[in-house]
Amino acid sequence: MALEKLTFNIQPLSNDLNEALKFEINHKTKPLGSLGQLERIAYQLGRIQQxxxxxxxxxTVVLVGADHGICAQGVSPCPQELTWQQMKNFAKKGGGIGLFANLYKLDMLTIDAGVDYHFSKEDKVEDYKIRNGSRDFSIEPAMTxxxxxxxxxxxxxxxxxxxxKGCNVIAFGEMGIGNTSPASVLMSQLCNIPLDACVGAGSGLDATGIQHxxxxxxxxxxxxxxxxxxxHTLACYGGLEIATICGGILKAAELKMLYINDGFIITSALLVAHAMYPEVLDYTIFSHQSNEGGHKHMISYMKGEPILNLDLRLGEGTGAAMAYPIIQGAVEMMNKMTTFTQANVTDTTKKGITVL
Structure with a gap:
């Protein structure tokens, strides 16, 4: 019997409030368009929330971890036990994402989607394990x-x-030694880009390692x-954390939540989600462009506009966490910045060029 297709009810954004949102943003006490991307973020969020x-x-940042059978082929310079060790670290609010989530007051969950390790209750890693790592997709599909x-x-x-529980803005992070390999293949397959333009150093391969x-x-x-x-592309070449994140992104869009996209691995999950439901991009803000070579091509393929470009390549959801205060700034601008009428300032909206 054929597997029943998983479906999501993702609605395109309504245009009903577009002009009211533009009027509100353009009539803040500033030259027209002078807050640039901040104005576009506020406009997009206004359309999402109507x-x-x-x-x-x-x-909330949801950190999802899994191991990868493709590591048996020597595609990563790092030992696989780093996956479970870092998962424990993240659950204790350690690592880069623990630091930035705490700094910017983001809630955080640590999810085991397929780590090759048994976590105890004391580890505070939530159990959504499908199996102990994906299969080696150089031999057989990564997942059924x-x-x-x-x-x-x-x-x-x-x-x-x-x-x-009241969350309306979400980001994902990931942990999985070797996961740039499935992400690279997904990118190549879904963007129709030659694989050599998609494969990079990952967590530290040299030139010989990249060629291998x-x-x-x-x-x-x-x-x-x-x-x-x-x-089927995802099942064959993906990873358990990537599939889990893909489902999460699609559900967030269905629920009209704001989704803040992170780096290379997370964007591979977004590529799959986008291939299934293009409307998912209406609910997506691109937090940053990473230093992992293929990431800029992924973003360009989806016509995204990253907020930051800091040469990051850590993953974990760190880029999304760093971009969050800027999104907060866009919200504060929309909600609290005075308008020309409120401040009794001469209206200059007939001069200049809007960015909306």
């Missing part, structure tokens, strides 16, 4: 379609639970081929 009064509630669907359902369930990684991944694609359905 209100000229914006609200960010219980912002049943496993891939279950991972996506898990991601959707995690987001629904947060939404029901490219050879392994090319051989995997030659073995399995290309799929018309993005879901």
């Amino acid at each position: 209100s000229v009064q914006l609200r960010l509630s219980k912002p 379609t049943v496993e891939c669907r279950q991972a996506m359902e898990n991601g959707a369930a995690i987001v629904s639970k947060l939404y029901n 990684k490219l050879k392994v991944l090319n051989a995997a694609i030659s073995k399995h081929g290309t799929f018309e359905d993005p879901f």
Whole structure:
């Protein structure tokens, strides 16, 4: 029996409030368009929330971890036990994402989607494990379609639970040694970009290591081929954390939450989500462009506008966390900055060029 397709009800953004939002932003006491991207962020969030009064509630970073069978082919210079060690660290609010989530007052969850390790209750890593790591996709598909669907359902369930607790803005982070390999293949397949433009150093490969990684991944694609359905592309070449995050992104859009996208691995999950439901981009803000070579091509493919460009390549959701205060600034501008009428200042909106 064929696997029933997982569906989401993602609505395109309404245009009903567009002119009211533009009027409100353009009539703040400033030259027209002078707050640039901040104005576009406020406008997008206003369209998502269908209100000229914006609200960010219980912002949360969901850190999802899993291991990857493709590591058996020597595509990463790092030992695989770093995955579980870092997951424990993150659950204690350690690492880069723990630091920035605490600094910017973001809630944080640590999720095991498929780490090759048994966590105890004391580790405070939430159990959504499908299996102990994906399979080696140079030999066989990384996941069965049943496993891939279950991972996506898990991601959707995690987001629904947060939404029901009052969260309306979400980001994802990831942890999984070797996960730039599935992300690179997903990028190549979904963006129709040659694989050599998608493969980078990951967590520290030298030039010889990058060439070996490219050879392994090319051989995997030659073995399995290309799929018309993005879901089957994800199942064959993806990872358990990537599938979980993909399901979470789609559910966030269905629930009309603001989704803050992070780096290379997370964007591979967004690429799959976008291939399934292009409307997901209406709910997406790109936090940054990372220093991982392929990331700028991913963003360009989806016509995204990153907020930051700081040469980051850490992942973990750190870029999304760093961009959050700027999104807060856009909300404060919309809600609290005086208008020409309120401040009794001469209206200059007939001069200049709007950025909306």
